[in-house]
Amino acid sequence: MKKATVYDIARVAGVSASTVSRILTGSAKVAEEKRIAVENAVKELDYRPNLMAQSLKTGQSMTLGVLTQYLDSPFSNEMLRGVEKALEGTGYVPIVVSGHWNPQQELDRLRLLIARRVDGILILTGHVSQQNLIELSQQVPIVAAGHNINTERVRSYNVNSRLGGYMATRYLLDLGHTQIAHIVGLADQKDAIERLHGYRQALTSAGIAFDPALVVQGDFCEVGGRDAIKQLVASGRPFSAVFCANDQTGYGALLGLRENGLSVPEDVSLIGFDDLPFSTFSNPPLTTVKQPIYETGVKLAKTLLGLIEGSEESDSIELQDELPELTIVARQSTRPFVE
Structure with a gap:
């Protein structure tokens, strides 16, 4: 036909x-x-x-580049759901690429998206430098999560991970736990570093000395959480609670504790960070620090559209002021300390 x-x-x-x-x-x-x-x-x-003909005529491709880190990340997928929601009915289509937490790979992917003539770029956390963001924004507007930069062509949002780390640890302290371990995220990731600072700050405020033996390196993934628990148990250092740098780490920690004959929360209380959808269905359901992942995706996409179209949305510089605050979601993986 x-x-x-x-x-x-x-x-x-x-x-x-x-x-x-x-x-x-x-x-x-x-x-x-x-x-x-x-x-x-x-x-x-x-x-x-004919989208190609329209693009040539209007100078717009009606596509947005999206840089994530891993395509199978439940965190990124939750934020992408928000992006998708914000783009409904706008005519814009996302093109998603991954950077694998490699600054050079991220930069290469961003340049590839620009070469594809996207109308703007969304960055769902990453390591690309602020200087590179500024330079790239001369070609297309950029909105990024996990950064602290706001210029005429770049907007950003960065969750207060230090506060979240403090809240998680404080929650365990208020339950009576004093021997609290922490499984850190990626060593060079800003969110992981800030959550560790929040953990230490909460201990200090409670008059508890920081014990390096209770801090174990993870990788923000399930395997890292499981391995970290094995390391903690093997060290012989007693602990009654664990603050995991994110929920995925918490899922691995749950398995690791079970494999080592420890029950949650009877023997060890466990708290995560993110409130991913699966945290409601883990066994037991995971207590966590909820951050507005989906809402952030919606807000980032709307802000980018505002920059592209020159609407009032682009005037919203302090994006975090318009997003829900961090909160503790208490579930069955934590309980008051019992001697």
């Missing part, structure tokens, strides 16, 4: 081809009866616009 054209729509709707073009692109107001006639003709003829 021959593909319908703008001229076919014009013939069926009884209007000029230029009127059809204006209605399809939204470039000018037209009479309501003409708009309805064109919309009906589009449905009748099953018209599909």
Whole structure:
């Protein structure tokens, strides 16, 4: 079957081809009866616009580049759900690439997206430098999570991980735990470092000396959490609670504790960070610090669209002021300390 054209729509709707073009692109107001006639003709003829031709004409590709770190990350996927929600009905389509926490790979992927003529870029956390962000933003507007930079062409949002680390540890302290271990995230990741600082700050505020033997390196993944528990148990250092740098680490820690004959929360209380969807269904359900992952995805995408279109949305510099605060979600993986 021959593909319908703008001229076919014009013939069926009884209007000029230029009127059809204006209605399809939204470039000018037209009479309501003409708009309805064109919309009906589009449905009748099953018209599909030539996106390449439109891109050449308008200078916009109607695509947004999205840099994540791993395509199978439940954290990134939750934020991508927010991005997808924000783009509904806008005509924009995301192109997703991954950087694997490698600064050079991230930079290469961002340059690839720009070469693909995306209209803007979303960065869902990463290591690419602020200087590179500023330079790249001269070509396309950028909105990034996990960064602290705001210019005319770059907006960013960074969760207060230090506060979150403090809240998680304070929660365990308030339950009466004093021997609290911490499984750290990636060694060179800012969020992991800040959560460790929050952990130490909470201990200090409670008058408890920091014990390096209770801090074990993880990697923000399940395997890292499981291995860290094995290391903690093998050290012989007693602990009654564990603060995991994120929920994925917590899932691995749950398994590691079980494999070592320890029950949660009867023997060890466990708290994570993120409040990923699966945390409600882990066994037992995981207590965690909830951060607004989905909401951040929505806000980042809307802010980027604002930068592209020059709307009021682009004036929102302090994105965190408009997002929910960190909160503790108490579930069955924690309980008061019992001698």
